Amino acid sequence: MEAYVLDWVNLLLRWAHVIVAIAWIGSSFYFVFLDNSLTKPSAPDLVEKGVDGELWAVHGGGFYHPQKYMVAPKSLPPNLHWFYWESYSTWLTGFALFTVLYLYQAGTFLIDRNLYAWSPAGAIAAALGFLVVFWAVYDAICRVFGQREGGDRIVGIGVTITVILASWLACQLFAGRAAFLLVGAMLATAMSANVFFWIIPGQRTVMAQMKAGQPVDPVHGQRAKQRSVHNTYFTLPVLIAMLSNHYGFLYGAQHNWLVLVLVMLAGALIRHSFVARHKALVAGKRVPWEYAVVGTALIVALALWLAPAPAAKSASAAPPSFAQVRALVEQRCAMCHNEQVISKGVQLHTPELIAKNAQALYQQAVVLKAMPLNNATQITDEERSLLGRWYEAGAASR
Structure with missing residues (x-):
């Protein structure tokens, strides 16, 4: 009966997790598209109001005209919608699902004694440590290098190296299925922490400065924008890491950590292609599809590498x-x-x-x-x- 109840809890948590994740990732994709598709307004009234970019769009039988104020509008609107519960709900349901399936049943799902024979308590502590330590390292990299000239490139290299090391270590310590999921959870935790510790507090600080009649410090918007962009690059790697637990040929491969790194890299490259596409279309430049081509080629190469050998005819x-x-x-x-x-x-x-x-x-x-x-x-x-x-x-x- 306990296994039956756990199956129901697993199903309902997974269902809720997918629903809120769709809402979060969908809004993330939309706002990245919006930011990269805005054009400078030409109407005098918009320029006077301080609008930095605008976009006309049609959807669902109506026309939409979103506008962006680079730092903040001159006065706070009476109705202001916040985007954060999508993020928090995704992390909370995901962590609950991880707890029910992997932490509660650590001896079965988290530990592979052929890799590392440790106690369930030790494995649980290490798994939780992965989530905390990665966030601390990632956040430190962003704090130290994020505001420097050329900092985005340094941050990108630093985070990539950290993810590679974490993927290798997870696959040495945990069962392959759990290791892949843990790396995805690690990135997803950083995404939600970005919202909780930087994006929303920065927006609240801007509002407090406006209410106090103080000049609005643009650094809060710059930091929030930086972390939001990181989040959009994390999305496809997180999704493939989460889905991978259904495919034993991925996490059961001989060099499974390298498989995980390459498939996440493919996702990041494909996502970058679409981000760059939005910017290119607005600027009237060539769309850099080569990133998506390289990402797709990586997936094809992985499929060929992991393909089972043909059965001998004997x-x-x-x-x-x-x-x-x-x-x-x-x-x-x-x-x-x-x-x-x-x-x-x-x-x-x-x-x-x-x-x-x-x-x-x-x-x-x-x-x-x-x-x-x-x-x-x-x-x-x-x-x-x-x-x-x-x-x-x-x-x-x-």
């Missing part, structure tokens, strides 16, 4: 007998899928149940390589191949 590749399959399932799978332990609602302790769940066996153990979880039973590639040949030959139970 007598040994003949469909195995069901007795071989049953012996394999009893050794590698049945300990978590039997009459007493019914993991994910699947049982494999009789010939009929093995045949009934043949497709699930094939998908999880052969195609995705997601099972056995963390390869706890040490199934080999040859054994996965045996299951594959059995399924592709019809998966007969006799």
